[in-house]
Amino acid sequence: MSAPIKAKHQRLVLVVIALVALIGAGLLAMWALRNQASYFYLPAEMAANPPEAGRAVRLGGMVEAGSLKTDPDGVTIRFTVSDSTARVPVVFKGIVPDLFKEGSGVVAEGRLDPRGQFVADNLLAKHDEKYVPREMKDMTAAQARQTIEETK
Amino acid sequence: MIANLGLAALWLAAALALLQLLAAWRALRMAGAKEGALVRPVAIVQGLLAALAFVCLIAVFCQTDLSVKLVAMNSHSAKPMLYKFAGAWGNHEGSMLLWVTIMGLAGGLVALVERRLPEPTMLATLAAQAFVSLGFYAFLLISSNPFERLDPAAPEGQGLNPLLQDPGLAFHPPTLYIGYVGLSIAFSFAVGALITREVSPAFARAMRPWVLGAWIFLTIGIVAGSYWAYYELGWGGWWFWDPVENASLMPWLAATALLHSASVLAARNALRAWTVMLGVVAFSMSMVGTFLVRSGILTSVHAFAVDPERGSFILGLLALNIGAALVLFALRAATVTEGERFAVTSREGALVFNNVMLTGALGIVLIGTLYPLLAEALGTKVSVGPPYFNPMTAVFVVPMLAVLAVGPLLRWRQDSFARITPMVAIPALLTGAAASVLVLKGMAVLPLLGMALAAGLALAAFMPLRGRKLSRVNLPLWGMIAAHFGVAVALFGMAADSAWTVERLVAVQTGQAVEVGPWKVTLRTIVPVAGPNWTALEGEMEARYKGGDPRMLHPQARAFWAPPQQTSESALATRWNGQLYAVLGEQAEDGRWQLRLWWKPFVTMIWFGGLLIALGGVLALIGRVWSDLKRIIARGKIAYRRERQGR
Numbered sequence: 001m002s003a004p005i006k007a008k009h010q011r012l013v014l015v016v017i018a019l020v021a022l023i024g025a026g027l028l029a030m031w032a033l034r035n036q037a038s039y040f041y042l043p044a045e046m047a048a049n050p051p052e053a054g055r056a057v058r059l060g061g062m063v064e065a066g067s068l069k070t071d072p073d074g075v076t077i078r079f080t081v082s083d084s085t086a087r088v089p090v091v092f093k094g095i096v097p098d099l100f101k102e103g104s105g106v107v108a109e110g111r112l113d114p115r116g117q118f119v120a121d122n123l124l125a126k127h128d129e130k131y132v133p134r135e136m137k138d139m140t141a142a143q144a145r146q147t148i149e150e151t152k
Numbered sequence: 153m154i155a156n157l158g159l160a161a162l163w164l165a166a167a168l169a170l171l172q173l174l175a176a177w178r179a180l181r182m183a184g185a186k187e188g189a190l191v192r193p194v195a196i197v198q199g200l201l202a203a204l205a206f207v208c209l210i211a212v213f214c215q216t217d218l219s220v221k222l223v224a225m226n227s228h229s230a231k232p233m234l235y236k237f238a239g240a241w242g243n244h245e246g247s248m249l250l251w252v253t254i255m256g257l258a259g260g261l262v263a264l265v266e267r268r269l270p271e272p273t274m275l276a277t278l279a280a281q282a283f284v285s286l287g288f289y290a291f292l293l294i295s296s297n298p299f300e301r302l303d304p305a306a307p308e309g310q311g312l313n314p315l316l317q318d319p320g321l322a323f324h325p326p327t328l329y330i331g332y333v334g335l336s337i338a339f340s341f342a343v344g345a346l347i348t349r350e351v352s353p354a355f356a357r358a359m360r361p362w363v364l365g366a367w368i369f370l371t372i373g374i375v376a377g378s379y380w381a382y383y384e385l386g387w388g389g390w391w392f393w394d395p396v397e398n399a400s401l402m403p404w405l406a407a408t409a410l411l412h413s414a415s416v417l418a419a420r421n422a423l424r425a426w427t428v429m430l431g432v433v434a435f436s437m438s439m440v441g442t443f444l445v446r447s448g449i450l451t452s453v454h455a456f457a458v459d460p461e462r463g464s465f466i467l468g469l470l471a472l473n474i475g476a477a478l479v480l481f482a483l484r485a486a487t488v489t490e491g492e493r494f495a496v497t498s499r500e501g502a503l504v505f506n507n508v509m510l511t512g513a514l515g516i517v518l519i520g521t522l523y524p525l526l527a528e529a530l531g532t533k534v535s536v537g538p539p540y541f542n543p544m545t546a547v548f549v550v551p552m553l554a555v556l557a558v559g560p561l562l563r564w565r566q567d568s569f570a571r572i573t574p575m576v577a578i579p580a581l582l583t584g585a586a587a588s589v590l591v592l593k594g595m596a597v598l599p600l601l602g603m604a605l606a607a608g609l610a611l612a613a614f615m616p617l618r619g620r621k622l623s624r625v626n627l628p629l630w631g632m633i634a635a636h637f638g639v640a641v642a643l644f645g646m647a648a649d650s651a652w653t654v655e656r657l658v659a660v661q662t663g664q665a666v667e668v669g670p671w672k673v674t675l676r677t678i679v680p681v682a683g684p685n686w687t688a689l690e691g692e693m694e695a696r697y698k699g700g701d702p703r704m705l706h707p708q709a710r711a712f713w714a715p716p717q718q719t720s721e722s723a724l725a726t727r728w729n730g731q732l733y734a735v736l737g738e739q740a741e742d743g744r745w746q747l748r749l750w751w752k753p754f755v756t757m758i759w760f761g762g763l764l765i766a767l768g769g770v771l772a773l774i775g776r777v778w779s780d781l782k783r784i785i786a787r788g789k790i791a792y793r794r795e796r797q798g799r
Contacts, residue, residue, distance in 0.1 A: 010490070010493050010494075011490050011491075014423075014426070014504065017504070017508060018426075018508055018511070021508040021509075021511065021512050022511060022512065022515055024512070025511075025512040025513075025515035025516055025519075025548065026515060026519065028516070028544060028547065029515065029516050029519040029520060029523075029544060030519070032540050032543075032544050033519070033520065033523050033534075033536060033540060039532070039533065039534055039535075040533030040534070040535065056537070056539060058533075058535055070740060070741075073658075073659065074658070074659020074740045074742075074744045074746060075657045075658060075659050075737075075746055093657060094657055094748065095386075095657075095720075095735060095737035095738070095746050095748050096737075096738070109535070122387075
């Protein structure tokens with residue numbers, strides 16, 4: 001085996017290895033984030049500029065009143081998420097969060113299928129007054145605007 | 153009355169922290185200054201006063217003193233006693249008071265028992281601890297006073313978030329915080345060593361038990377938090393890459409790297425500047441985590457109140473502490489002399505690899521956690537989840553685990569692969585064999601890698617015992633073996649859970665049976681039940697494993713009334729080879745009930761593995777402290793004998 005390298009060089013080599021690994025980790029992270037971060041859409045944005053089918057995104061909006069239907073299997077639900085301008089049909093299989101109901105806000109995690117239907121893997125609803133998903137903070141503002149427009 | 157006492161104790165503790173800082177500073181500047189003698193006693197009293205303030209907070213919570221704003225906001229007279237008690241830290245102000253209490257007590261403990269380092273280094277260490285504490289005292293007293301009063305007192309409290317009303321609340325936050333904040337000791341040791349230019353093996357040996365202690369608590373805290381989230385949230389997952397989870401993982405990764413590099417410094421006097429740097433980084437990660445969790449920029453069950461002032465305050469503290477430590481490091485790094493040399497193929501070489509990979513994984517998690525916040529500041533909303541974290545951390549963790557099998561077999565300084573080939577070959581063959589069997593079974597890439605590596609690692613963990621007399625193996629070595637074996641066990645659990653979990657989502661009438669994996673589950677009936685501050689619908693389920701004896705499961709859909717909120721309480725049936733997990737959903741219009749069932753083979757191995765890792769830490773800590781004690785006793789005896797002979 002090689003003899004221990006000279007002290008001065010050893011420190012240099014170690015510093016270089018550490019830097020290369022850290023910069024490598026940084027570049028790798030940046031590259032992966034570019035490809036894999038999932039983006040947040042409002043219904044209007046999704047209608048105007050839909051993400052490609054199969055790409056992981058989040059959709060946030062209001063559960064339209066009267067749109068919630070349960071399939072005969074008892075566990076698949078369909079509803080429409082809307083804002084003032086656009087509507088997106090959503091299908092979800094699972095137990096809905098406790099505060100999920102028509103007329104309230106929801107953030108759906110999932111992807112668009114080729115037919116333009118949003119397949120949700122997960123629904124985030126408002127848990128309580130103190131716990132609101134990050135993306136929904138703005139949505140309540142949008143909601144407020146909408147209500148103002150409607151009551152005009 | 154008690155609230156006033158608590159507030160007074162808190163102010164006094166803050167004042168003592170200032171005194172501790174000034175006295176230590178003066179003693180450092182002027183050799184022989186008398187103030188040096190003040191530092192240790194003041195540090196101890198400061199810790200005790202902070203603890204007194206914390207006990208006062210617990211007392212006002214236990215008696216539900218509604219003239220204290222914090223109690224009125226977060227407690228309720230009808231809450232069970234356990235949650236009144238634990239609710240003291242289930243809020244922003246209380247948890248920050250817990251933070252300064254642990255910080256004060258840890259500093260006091262160091263002041264009380266740590267005698268191995270030169271006194272100036274100890275003074276500088278305690279000064280650094282006081283400096284960081286002062287910032288957090290200021291934060292509490294200025295913007296998060298836990299003892300703020302209400303006049304008149306509130307008629308009733310608003311209650312505690314029902315998701316937190318679980319025995320886990322009594323255990324997970326304090327354990328995690330002891331780990332989190334205990335790392336401040338590593339930070340202060342590092343700063344102290346930089347100030348006095350005393351980066352030596354003695355420094356590493358003195359710092360190591362403290363880091364080890366904090367790391368043990370951090371490990372247990374993470375394991376407890378993961379298990380709590382697993383059964384409480386009802387999603388059947390044990391890790392969500394949620395920013396608050398990452399906030400606990402990042403200091404753990406840094407502290408794990410620090411433990412390993414400190415052992416190189418202690419044994420071989422190498423990696424000197426790097427070890428100091430990790431000491432700074434580990435606690436910096438704790439502070440970054442606190443900023444993420446407590447500032448309100450994230451919303452989660454951990455973020456109690458959204459208040460921009462607090463966010464900027466913590467950010468300021470963060471920048472001040474980390475910035476000052478990094479500037480000090482930059483100024484002094486060049487004067488930290490070069491460590492001992494070593495070959496690439498050596499124990500040191502393997503540990504350097506371990507450190508680089510852990511730091512790389514830390515970088516991946518840090519960037520993935522901060523990126524959504526940065527993107528949002530720039531106007532884009534982004535979520536980063538498992539599709540990013542799983543493969544990207546694997547890039548660093550998988551090679552690290554491969555080297556984990558080899559490193560402990562290598563000798564210090566210089567070694568050859570030829571010598572250890574037989575000991576590495578068997579685990580490597582086992583890994584290869586497991587991999588090829590699993591490929592044939594058509595398993596996905598990451599679980600396959602995990603399971604194959606786990607098989608090899610489990611065997612490799614015991615290889616350092618080869619050729620040793622078992623009765624003569626010391627405790628730290630047993631600790632290492634337990635921890636490394638724990639990694640294999642946890643890894644196996646993770647891989648088994650992601651590869652073999654069976655999920656059923658159904659709507660059934662009462663009396664109907666469902667099969668999930670080897671289990672047959674029958675929903676017998678649904679009954680209403682009531683607790684102290686909730687009512688619930690409870691499912692009565694009968695579960696039979698492969699037609700065996702029935703086991704009863706009782707998942708609940710709970711409705712709390714203060715504050716009004718629904719939660720679902722999952723039910724678990726645990727066997728040695730896995731867990732059955734049941735959640736009760738809603739009732740459909742036709743009277744059927746939604747059920748979500750999982751059969752999760754070997755999922756419990758994840759937490760057993762985690763506990764084994766912590767156990768490894770405990771064994772190592774006992775071993776180190778024991779040998780220190782023996783040395784002290786031996787030294788005492790020699791001194792005593794000399795004294796007698798002198799007479």
